[in-house]
Amino acid sequence: MPSYSAPTKDLQFVLHDVLNITNTDVPGYSELEPDFTSAILEEAGKIATEVVHPLNVVGDTEGCVLENGVVRTPTGFKAAFEQMKEGGWTGLDMPEQYGGQNMPSVIGTAVGEMFSSANQAFVMYQGLTHGAASAILAHGTDAQKDTYLPKMVACDWTGTMNLTEPHCGTDLGLMRTKADPQGDGSYKVTGQKIFISSGEHDMADNIIHLVLAKIPGGPDGIKGVSLFIVPKFIVNADGTLGARNGVSCGKIEEKMGIHGNSTCVMNYDEATGWLLGEEHKGMRAMFTMMNEARLGVGMQGLAQAEAAYQNALEYAKDRLQGRDVTGVKNPDGPADPLIVHPDIRRNLMDQKSFTEGARAFLLWGATMIDQAHRNGDKDADGLVSLLTPVIKGFLTDQGYDMTVQAQQIYGGHGYIEEWGMSQYTRDARIAMIYEGANGVQALDLVGRKLAQDGGKHVMAFFELVKSFCKENGGQDDAYDTAFIEPLKSASKDLQAAGMYFMQNGMKNPNNALSGSYDFMHMFGHVCLGLMWARMAKAAKSAIDAGSSDAAFYETKITTGRYYMARQLPATALHLSRIQSGADTVMALDAANF
Amino acid sequence: MPSYSAPTKDLQFVLHDVLNITNTDVPGYSELEPDFTSAILEEAGKIATEVVHPLNVVGDTEGCVLENGVVRTPTGFKAAFEQMKEGGWTGLDMPEQYGGQNMPSVIGTAVGEMFSSANQAFVMYQGLTHGAASAILAHGTDAQKDTYLPKMVACDWTGTMNLTEPHCGTDLGLMRTKADPQGDGSYKVTGQKIFISSGEHDMADNIIHLVLAKIPGGPDGIKGVSLFIVPKFIVNADGTLGARNGVSCGKIEEKMGIHGNSTCVMNYDEATGWLLGEEHKGMRAMFTMMNEARLGVGMQGLAQAEAAYQNALEYAKDRLQGRDVTGVKNPDGPADPLIVHPDIRRNLMDQKSFTEGARAFLLWGATMIDQAHRNGDKDADGLVSLLTPVIKGFLTDQGYDMTVQAQQIYGGHGYIEEWGMSQYTRDARIAMIYEGANGVQALDLVGRKLAQDGGKHVMAFFELVKSFCKENGGQDDAYDTAFIEPLKSASKDLQAAGMYFMQNGMKNPNNALSGSYDFMHMFGHVCLGLMWARMAKAAKSAIDAGSSDAAFYETKITTGRYYMARQLPATALHLSRIQSGADTVMALDAANF
Known part of the structure; x- marks a missing residue:
């Protein structure tokens, strides 16, 4: 089974030696002294390696199962999720007002990398919730924030993003899901959404779906799309859970990877929903989630590459095969370790130089987000907006390639599931696709951001x-x-x-x-x-x-x-x-x- | 489910317009008039598309099952195998003396591409047999040839290559399997071999294992390795099948792809074997198989890319998403097809220009093999020997990348198994590894062939x-x-x-x-x-x-x-x-x- 160790020293190097975060004029940064961040990273690293990582292969092997409308997550997921919640990791960079710890994004990103390396499919349950909570934070009414955020920050309730329909993904203007106003502030949402990550599962009391839909009579195409909050269970005025809403999981997709995450077909049948943000301005609200999600997906590219690299490196040091052409390196053994061979090193150096560079790039990006959000720095906001498609597209393409290279170090052992290297490439593959396929990122970069x-x-x-x-x-x-x-x-x-x-x-x-x-x-x-x-x-x-x-x-x-x-x-x-x-x-x- | 159509027109273009084969002074080439090769390619294409291809997804989904020592291949494999045998496709380029049709390698390669595109895992049962038969043809005694070749050419019996052991793959000098001479010309072979493609299955009456092993007392390392014929059932003097030999399948590996092919752990327990070729010259004999196999694996790189490309192209023409920035192309539809978008075209052109170039490269390589084998042309032999690692390494790396690009065209639909695009990348991945990982091909090229x-x-x-x-x-x-x-x-x-x-x-x-x-x-x-x-x-x-x-x-x-x-x-x-x-x-x- 693959191993994973938390790269806390490398993270500290980037945070302090390179980005010198405590000398940056962002509110909250002055507290981030090396000892303090080290304590956070070590503790997060411990949960990632000891609690979350051991479930990575389990999730891949068992997958999620839909039975009688209930989705069962893999063995151990629920208990690990509880541990993440108890440690406060789910609300690390969320406002204290809603139960979060108000840490800057740069810390959330550093911690996020480790969790994602440990088990991408697992951490997505929290990741989607974070995205949905961010959208409510940015566009919700005070009542909506009070109703949903404390539970979502704690991950007692999880969240989803519902964009794609069978006939449209990139081109959301073609959307057919509709939302009929009921005159009481609520809407009846009807339609089918596909590829909904964490759409249904057994780890939370409620699931808060953010759903894009069209209000009849609105503008054609993308300009007539609005965003709705559609909870699995309607929340009563006192915060308790009420009736089951008209939303259900119709199917779990069989996928190439991330088997531990339930990718659902979600059917909305006159489900009750409430507008989030303004009518017909759904895409604007959704983009709050999408931009955050895109950076998170770029992080997944790095995270899978890092985890795969760590294992490839160990294998290259352990596996004895052939002799160093410039002279025997392991005279007492039957052969030298793989790592003596130049082409194995080329492969490993590709991986190492990518992951360390990518980590710095991501954390630098996170400092710009903090600059923008905490300091109102419009230049930082503009620059990170420009770089978002680069982070998403480049890091996931390269990250995937690096998992393939890591797998290659193992030879035939990389192709059989027993060694776990296949899972890294199968899991990493999705990151090039979701949250906007990488071709769409390139279009965003050249057609819009430039x-x-x-x-x-x-x-x-x-x-x-x-x-x-x-x-x-x-x-x-x-x-x-x-x-x-x-x-x-x-x-x-x-x-x-x-x-x-x-x-x-x-x-x-x-x-x-x-x-x-x-x-x-x-x-x-x-x-x-x-x-x-x-x-x-x-x-x-x-x-x-x-x-x-x-x-x-x-x-x-x-x-x-x-x-x-x-x-x-x-x-x-x-x-x-x-x-x-x-x-x-x-x-x-x-x-x- | 993915579709596949035989690229016979493109094959004809390369054979006749480009390579001009009938004007080449290779024995047998003058008969290869366009009408004649067209008839062969059309007929092979028909079997590939109608019989073999429909089983590709079946093989991936069902896989092979080991129960009580018996390996069950996926539903339909046996019947399709019989159809390939009846059509004479298994011995297309084998000598007439042993029941083959004596076609040049260039025809075998053209036909092979189509079968491999249709179902790589399936065609490997025949492919390994072909390799083993080639080794017997080159290094066997007349008696060995007469005993094994007619059955293997017909694929009544299939063949395998047994090189890898748990602790050694590339570095075969570390091999532990031993062969004790019995004084009667036979040997007792004992040891464990892994990653044995088609090692055990239910489609043939007998399986002829070619096994590398060390004769005790021989030279250390790779120079002490010999090659043995170890049949699953001992063949009696009259050609009938006798006793079950001491060889069994211990396990079928769970793999990333090619699920339809049984990748076996093979246990040899004092199995009776006979030397093929000379004592301690096993690697030389094995290389007859390996060089052929390497070209065949290069072909798989092309074949999977071609099959994936065909589907990506259809999807790009069918799927409506977004509008052409230079002007609407499908005014009657809700959107334009994907193929109008420049980045989709870049992706498709990468694939198309690779597969067509690779096809010409492979067929050119096959003409050199024919030149070498049929005309005794040492220069052709030297050149194709130089190019063999390039064909294997470059075409499988690029072929894999192209299957990934084809998958990308589908967006999220490329990641779920339902559309079948994941299988192309999962199947194609092995070709970069087996028959010498691509790093070893590069070493062979630069360290030896140059x-x-x-x-x-x-x-x-x-x-x-x-x-x-x-x-x-x-x-x-x-x-x-x-x-x-x-x-x-x-x-x-x-x-x-x-x-x-x-x-x-x-x-x-x-x-x-x-x-x-x-x-x-x-x-x-x-x-x-x-x-x-x-x-x-x-x-x-x-x-x-x-x-x-x-x-x-x-x-x-x-x-x-x-x-x-x-x-x-x-x-x-x-x-x-x-x-x-x-x-x-x-x-x-x-x-x-």
Whole structure:
């Protein structure tokens, strides 16, 4: 069975050495001293490794079962869920007013990575609840907040997001679910929703469904979509649970992975619902959940890659096979461990340099969210909004690839279920799809975010890279060669791609959209390049300051050098694809495919 | 449920327009007139689509079951196997002397692709038999051939390859299975073998296991390994089946995919076996099977990608979602089909340009095998030996990626098992692992094949590209720009990588081996680039000659232009990684990972 250990030291390195969070002027950050965050991370890591992780294979093997309308989660899930609740982990970054601990997003993200690595399917029950609670927090009336949030923050009640219908996913304007006003402030919601994660299960007293539906007579398409709160059990005025609502689980999908999470077909049959936010402004409210969810999904890409990597590394150290061509390394054994072989190392270094870079990228993103939410910083809000599709799309694509690479280290043992490596790839696969398939993320990035506020945020990103290079270059040749120069070069490629879009996208938007996926990936590489340049700088400073843990910091620099030398040059390939334009992409008639 | 249609027109295009097989001086090729090969391909395509393909999902869902030592294959497998046998498909390219039809390998490969697309797990029962029969054909005594081959060619008896043991896969020198000589020409074979595809099942009267084992007292390591024929039932002198041998299936592995094939733990307990080939020369004999098997596995990469692509394409044409940004394409419908969107097309064109290029590459490889076997052409033998790891490694890596891309087109529907797209990725995943994991293919290519015969074969490859460019360039600017120039540039990258290995691999072999995986991929791209340049040339000729099917040929040229513009430039990225050397790959101590 796979193992998992909490990467608390690496998390601490990013929080303190790299992001230097206590020196940031965000309310709440000054309390986040290393000892304090260490205590949180160690405690969360303990629950993740000891309580949540052992259920990962169980969830995959048993799956969820629907019987007589009741969904049974895998053995042990309910007890573990109770432990997460009792520890207060479900409301970590939620307001104290509703029973949360009011921690910044950067802490929620660090903790979230560990839970997600430990058991993605399991933690989704809490994750969806968090998203639904955030939407109620942002758009609900005071009465709605008081009714639902305390229970949801505690995960006594869980939440869901209901968007997709059989005939529409990305294009929600085609939606058919309708909500008829009853004149008393309530609506009757009728329709079918599919792919509803955690839609029905046995771990909570109530399930609060957030459902997109159309109010008859409203505008056509996406502009006529509203968001409704549809609880499984109607909540009485005194907070107790009343009648069962007209919502039921019609089916649990058989999926490639995340078997421990119940992915439901939900049937709404004149279910009573209440408007959340304004009529016909449902997408706006839903986007509160979606943006948060997209960052959370990007985190899943990292989290599965990290868990898979840890196991691949152990296997590469343990498994004896072949001899080091440059000289025997394990003379007392029948063979050397896999890790002596250059191609195994290439594989492991790909994984290691990705996961550590991705972790820094995510936590940096979380600091921007805190800047935006706690400091009202509009620039930070704009930048993280620009980077959200990059975090979602790039980290899940790369994260998936890394689980495949980790599986490859095991040879045939990676393909059989016994070793658990197949589960990492099967679970990681969904992250490229849900919360907006990665092609949609690329479209969001190039078709919307690039030009947002007159292109201000992408210019700010380039400026940020430029000033980093200016401030940190020219002092150390080795650092310049290994980090500053490759970063400059990759950033130049990214700018050239943006320039190409501006010059050619006007006359034909397909010239931009044909390159959107490549742009998302090159943007991701530049971000990880920037993160590695920052991490290397922080490591260098620690070594220069005489750290007693020089080997740790040297390893950071070496791993960063790998990323800059072996991964970052991908920007040139993406640029050349982008610059080839829409011509070959769009040339064929559909009939000639 | 997914559909599959036989790509006979594309196969004919490669066989006749591109490879021009009837004009090749290989015995048997002159008979392969278009009408004749068309008849074969149509008939095979019919069996593949109507008989074999419908069992693909059945095999995945039911899997194989071991009960009381008997393995039950999925419903319908046995009847379909009988139909393949009756049609003579199992011995298509086997000698007439043993009941085969003596068709060249190029026909076997074309037919094999279709069967493999239709149902990889199913066709493996025949595929392993073919490999085992080839080894007996090459290394068996006349008596062994007469005893086993007629039954194996007919697939009345099937075959297996037994290499892997729990503690060793790649490094077979660590093998523990032993074979004690009994003085009567027979041996007692004892040990455990794992991951034995088709190891036990209910579709054949006998199973002929080819087993690697060590004869006590022989040389240590790989040089002391011999190959044995160990039949499930001992064959009497009159050809009837005698006693049950001491071999049994201990377990069927739970796998990520290819559930329809029984992957067995095989226990040998003083099983009676007979030496195949010479004592201690087992690896040589096994390599007859392995080289053939590696090409067959490369074919699986293409085959799964092709099947997945066909379905993704249909879905992209059918599913209505969103509107074309350049103008509505389906005004009568609620939305436009997915295929109007540039990023969906990018995805589909990746798949299409890969599968068609890979098909040409494989069939070209098969003609070299025919040249080598039927004409005794040592140069062809050397070249296909060089290209075998490229075909295996590149086509299975890329083939897998393409199944993932095909799945992505479906969004959430690609993740649930109902649509069948998950099975393509789960099945395709194994091809990157078995018959030598792809990292081992890269090692074989760079560590062995490049320098074989003094580097003669890689030089021949470069010369072949060069002379193609010389003969076909300079006549048509559009063709030069789209095909000749990119091919020259990619080939130059490949040569530069080879040069880097020569200059830096001497002082430190890790400088070469750290780049082996990238080299394998860049080599694959150059081969597909060459194939597309040849296909475009053939298409151009057909158009110039006034073909009535100009749209078909124009589509080939357009698809080729896509590959050259969007995929081939990957060689530059691979080169830059290779030229970064072993430094960052090997820098970390194992303890510091």
